[in-house]
Amino acid sequence: MTGQQRTRVDTVFDAIFQLILSGEIPLGGVVNxxxxxxxxxxxxxxxxxxxxxxxGRGLVTKEPYFKARVVDLSVHDMIEIFQLRESVEGMSVKLATLAMSDEAMQRLLDDFEQAGGNGRVLDLHVRIAEESGNSRIQSLLCDELYYLLRLYRARSGSTPGRHDNASAEHWQILRAMKARDAELAESLMRAHIARATEALQRLLDTESAQPPPEAAKGRRRKETEA
Amino acid sequence: MTGQQRTRVDTVFDAIFQLILSGEIPLGGVVNxxxxxxxxxxxxxxxxxxxxxxxGRGLVTKEPYFKARVVDLSVHDMIEIFQLRESVEGMSVKLATLAMSDEAMQRLLDDFEQAGGNGRVLDLHVRIAEESGNSRIQSLLCDELYYLLRLYRARSGSTPGRHDNASAEHWQILRAMKARDAELAESLMRAHIARATEALQRLLDTESAQPPPEAAKGRRRKETEA
DNA sequence: GCGGGCAATACTGTTGACACTTTTTGGTCC
DNA sequence: GGACCAAAAAGTGTCAACAGTATTGCCCGC
Incomplete structure (x- = not known):
């Protein structure tokens, strides 16, 4: 029985993560x-x-003898993450475009056509990372950054007005991949994410112009503006 | 006394890492x-x-109820890491070029001129990551990938014949940064790392052509070829 | 002699209790 | 009334012992 043995640490890990996602432990809240x-x-x-x-995955911050706190994701943090994503996902789609077999490429297109672009937004990015053939890039994107994205979106919702554009941009990327134009696919992906970064930057500007109207219930925000 | 309190976990962490770096625990060896x-x-x-x-930092692999093993860094792993570095360090130098003050830029140039390019190879990359202003990129490069690079180099030595070229390429990057040409700096950095990746790729080809002459003592390699 | 099954061993996973540090609370002095 | 200090409370760090699982060595049947 050397199968997928789940230890209690894994169970507790998922449970705590769900608690954080659901908001029961608020962002910046203590983890007792x-x-x-x-x-x-x-x-x-x-x-x-x-x-x-x-x-270790950056979801909780902690120093010795102090209470552990759920990370408090500011817009600035998100901008940093999106800058990182821009570079890494560019490489991810470039590698995938070069590495995927024709069959895998067709499957990806079929899956996405079937979903009609209505699937969850991250699905395409996840699929591309999986097909990149680079396990470290896949791990960074799927196991680390996307956790933080889900966390941020669970709190603040997607940036409005972006969703319709995003779908069209996804199709452009897929076309470039099918044409095996790796450079184009990389450029399109980077522009795709850079555009989202700019939206965040605008959000940051308006947010700093007028202080946030109301902190979410249970939040502790004191050290954010430092 | 709320200073930099070091708990025993930190001490043991460093100690084990030193044991791995020094080779006392060989790559692929068990951690009891x-x-x-x-x-x-x-x-x-x-x-x-x-x-x-x-x-969590990828230096040790482990699954429940099995012995923990030091990661066995193959050339293929290094290629994956270098592909990731190519994209991230490109972004790193781009951001640094845009963000650094004139004073910081001059300091960087002075430091490097003084060292005459004879400093440890990673120093420039570390400095650039620190100046990028993106803490997540800095953490990824300095706290995760460079650990693995040090580990790999401690085992196999730097790729021969690269060192002299690397210094010239570093100066090119610095010139582009001083000229505030972020795009050029990014391109140069990506080419710089891509060249090292190609050297690894050639190493991989020759290595697979003729099987490795002798596994390092104490290695366990059974599941590598699967 | 050799492969399969079984007991002994070694190691990891988990637990409850104890030691140390931080935070809070209450009281005193200015 | 507010600042400072001491003691209690809360919470984290560490330990030694117990439980469960994989590995090893041995014996038996072939």
Whole structure:
């Protein structure tokens, strides 16, 4: 029985992540080891390791003897993440365009046509990362950055007015991939993400012009403006 | 006393990393919690968390109930890392070129001129990442990828015949940065790393043509060729 | 002699208790 | 009334012991 053995650390990890996504533990909120251990019916050990893993993925910040806190994702953080995504996803689509077999390419197009672009926005990006053939890029995008994106979107919703454009841009990228034009696909992907970054930049400008009207309930924001 | 409090986990983390770098724990070798705990005079708890942190940084692989092993960095892994570096460091130098103050730029040039390009090769890359102003890119490069690079180089030495070219390429990049030509700096950096990637690719080709002469002592390579 | 099954071993996963640090609370002095 | 100090409370860091799983070595049947 050497199959997919799930230890309690993994279970607790997912459980805490769900708690964060659902907002039960708000962004910037404290993560109490003992309370969580009691809630999940395990000892503090697994909870400790799960929190450590969350810290390793950048979802939780913590220093010795201080309370662990869920990361407080500001718009500025998102801009940093999008700058990173722009470069990495450009490489991702470039590699995928060069590496995919004709069959895999056709499958990707079919899947996306079937979904009609109505699938979840990240699906295409995930699929491309998986097809890049570079496991490290795939891990960075799918296991680290997209977690943070989901977290941010769960809080603030997607940037409005972007969704319709995004679908058209996705089709452009797919066409370039099918034509095996790796350079074009990279440029289109980078422009696609850069455009989203600019939207965030505008949001940051308006936000700093007029202070946020109301902090979400349960938030602690004191050190954000420092 | 709210200073830089170092917990035992941090100490053990560094100690194990040094053990790996020095080769005392060979690449692919097992990491025994109890033995390390006994050696460092601590309990298994801190060792466990340190190993978990090393796992989070990709230096150790592990699955439940199996022994933890130091990652076995193949040339193929290095190629993946260099592809990732090519995209991220391109963005890094682009952002740094746009963000650095004139003073910081001059300081960077002075430091590098003083070192005469004889400094450790990674220093320039580290400095650029620090000046990019993007903390996530800095963390990815300095806290994750460069660890793996040091590990790989400690085992196999730098790719021969590259060192002299690299210095000239570094100066080209610095000139582009000083001229505030962000696009050129990005292109040069990407070409710089792509060239190193090609050297690795050639190494991979010759290595697969003639099987490696001798596995390093203490290595376990059984599952690598699968 | 050799392969399959079974007991002994070694190691990892988990737990509850104890030690140390931070935070809060209450009281005192100015 | 407010600032400062001390003690209690809360929470994290560490430990040693126990439980569960993979590995190793051995014996038996062929």
């Amino acid at each position: 080891e003992a309370a969580l251990a009691d809630r999940f019916g395990v000892s503090r050990g697994p909870v400790r390791e799960a929190v450590k893993a969350l810290q | 919690e109890a033995a390390l705990a006994d050696r460092f005079g601590v309990s298994r708890g801190p060792v466990r968390e340190a190993v978990k942190a090393l796992q």
